[in-house]
Amino acid sequence: MNLSLARLCLFALLILEIISGAAIYSLYKISSNEETDSKADLINASRSISVPITSLANTLRETATRIAQHPQTIRALKSGSESERIAQLENIRTFYPDANIQWALPNDTTTSIPLTPPLSVVYSRTMQDGRDELINNAAPALLTLTLAQPVMDPVNKAILGFVVINNRGVELQSIFKSLQMQNTFVELQQSNNNAPYSTLMRAGNSHLKTDNFQELKDLPGTAWRLAVWHPPMSTAKHVVSTFQEYLIVWLALSAFLCATIGGLYFFSKKYLAHDINTILTFFSDIRHARLRKTYTIKLTDIHPNFEIMYRLGKLMLGKHKQVSDFASIDFLSQTNNRRSFETKQSEVFKTLAEGWAHSLLILDIDNFKYVNDTHGHDAGDALIIQFGKALKEHLRGSDFIARLGGDEFCVIFPNTPLKRATELAERLREKMPSELQLKEGVMHKLHWSGGLSEYRKSDTSENMALARADSALLEAKRAGRNKTMLAA
Numbered sequence: 001m002n003l004s005l006a007r008l009c010l011f012a013l014l015i016l017e018i019i020s021g022a023a024i025y026s027l028y029k030i031s032s033n034e035e036t037d038s039k040a041d042l043i044n045a046s047r048s049i050s051v052p053i054t055s056l057a058n059t060l061r062e063t064a065t066r067i068a069q070h071p072q073t074i075r076a077l078k079s080g081s082e083s084e085r086i087a088q089l090e091n092i093r094t095f096y097p098d099a100n101i102q103w104a105l106p107n108d109t110t111t112s113i114p115l116t117p118p119l120s121v122v123y124s125r126t127m128q129d130g131r132d133e134l135i136n137n138a139a140p141a142l143l144t145l146t147l148a149q150p151v152m153d154p155v156n157k158a159i160l161g162f163v164v165i166n167n168r169g170v171e172l173q174s175i176f177k178s179l180q181m182q183n184t185f186v187e188l189q190q191s192n193n194n195a196p197y198s199t200l201m202r203a204g205n206s207h208l209k210t211d212n213f214q215e216l217k218d219l220p221g222t223a224w225r226l227a228v229w230h231p232p233m234s235t236a237k238h239v240v241s242t243f244q245e246y247l248i249v250w251l252a253l254s255a256f257l258c259a260t261i262g263g264l265y266f267f268s269k270k271y272l273a274h275d276i277n278t279i280l281t282f283f284s285d286i287r288h289a290r291l292r293k294t295y296t297i298k299l300t301d302i303h304p305n306f307e308i309m310y311r312l313g314k315l316m317l318g319k320h321k322q323v324s325d326f327a328s329i330d331f332l333s334q335t336n337n338r339r340s341f342e343t344k345q346s347e348v349f350k351t352l353a354e355g356w357a358h359s360l361l362i363l364d365i366d367n368f369k370y371v372n373d374t375h376g377h378d379a380g381d382a383l384i385i386q387f388g389k390a391l392k393e394h395l396r397g398s399d400f401i402a403r404l405g406g407d408e409f410c411v412i413f414p415n416t417p418l419k420r421a422t423e424l425a426e427r428l429r430e431k432m433p434s435e436l437q438l439k440e441g442v443m444h445k446l447h448w449s450g451g452l453s454e455y456r457k458s459d460t461s462e463n464m465a466l467a468r469a470d471s472a473l474l475e476a477k478r479a480g481r482n483k484t485m486l487a488a
């Protein structure tokens with residue numbers, strides 16, 4: 001996989017992670033909002049209802065206790081006379097006109113009030129209008145709070161009877177009915193000792209009611225409780241509640257992966273790409289037997305090792321230079337090098353005295369610097385390599401080809417007078433390729449200039465023929481390049 005494809009995959013993974021993370025977060029947010037709405041309704045309801053209920057219960061309890069402990073009450077119940085009990089009841093009613101009070105005797109089997117000590121809040125009957133009014137689930141939401149307080153004989157601690165006190169809780173009902181609950185349905189239910197709970201009041205969104213309530217909230221100090229129905233579970237909440245642990249793990253994993261991928265991406269972009277390119281350039285330079293003065297490496301971990309490699313590279317290139325100086329082949333063009341050119345030239349020069357005629361052609365690629373500057377040094381090298389190869393292909397086996405340096409080549413035509421050499425040079429120009437490939441997708445139109453001369457017996461030094469050819473080459477360049485000139 002190449003680098004950009006890998007980077008694209010990382011990027012796609014990052015986007016996927018962000019999307020899935022955001023989706024899971026939204027699921028949680030939606031489901032927690034639902035819960036918050038329902039909870040707010042419930043808190044609101046219980047807060048509104050529990051304070052008045054508790055204070056009502058307390059008032060009733062205090063009243064009943066005061067009546068039960070009153071000496072006149074004790075006397076009336078102890079006497080066993082009904083007329084005394086009625087008289088005391090009348091008496092009490094003058095003090096507590098709003099209270100609905102009655103006596104119950106320990107052996108009274110007609111009442112359904114469970115007269116268990118000491119004080120109980122029970123589902124019961126009202127005595128307000130003289131008839132029993134049972135409240136059950138089907139009945140209208142009427143509330144009657146009943147308290148029974150035992151009347152004790154202070155002497156032998158026996159229970160003489162009970163003060164039974166009732167309250168319709170009208171105020172409570174109006175509070176309950178005014179509760180605003182969109183997301184919840186609440187019922188106020190009363191404990192009937194072992195009997196099923198009966199519903200006293202209802203409030204909220206009745207559409208939410210199903211067979212079973214989803215939450216119970218006891219109201220402390222009373223026999224009542226709130227039964228609560230929440231809205232049906234949404235898909236979001238359902239998903240969250242079913243896969244909660246997996247979602248949390250995935251969310252954490254997403255965040256971790258995002259951070260890792262993002263970090264890797266940033267890290268590779270900022271440091272690795274640059275460092276890898278530098279190292280590749282370094283190895284390419286080594287391959288071409290050259291080194292730059294500096295290479296910038298950003299990663300401190302790589303830097304020390306790179307320093308060692310750089311020093312080794314320098315050492316190696318030094319050795320390489322020594323070796324290639326002794327060797328005869330130019331490492332780049334794979335033609336003879338300058339050193340072996342000089343040896344050859346000396347050889348042919350010596351034979352001039354014997355009457356042999358030798359010529360030489362010096363060649364220089366036109367605008368070579370432009371290739372280097374435009375397409376890079378590697379492209380320049382490729383041009384040198386291919387130029388050398390083409391020369392070898394189109395010259396005779398007996399011709400001595402050498403690279404003198406840079407983009408400059410020289411051909412010695414042994415045993416070839418200038419006239420014949422001129423023909424050979426012309427033939428070479430015709431045969432050389434018109435363009436060469438520098439790298440993938442980059443073709444270069446090949447132009448070269450040449451200077452031709454002949455070794456002369458009268459020359460005092462071996463290099464004089466080369467100097468003449470060089471002047472002819474200069475002439476060719478001046479005359480507009482891409483031609484071969486004969487030395488004067």
Ligand SMILES: Nc1nc2c(ncn2[C@@H]2O[C@H](COP(=O)(O)OP(=O)(O)OP(=O)(O)O)[C@@H](O)[C@H]2O)c(=O)[nH]1
Nearest residue numbers: 364365366367368369370372377380381406407477
């Ligand atoms: N790629 C590469 N470039 C080299 C090498 N040796 C020398 N050069 C470069 O070759 C260029 C030689 O350019 P010149 O021959 O002076 O100039 P030119 O652009 O060819 O122009 P003309 O010869 O006047 O047509 C310089 O920029 C050198 O740095 C080599 O081994 N490889």
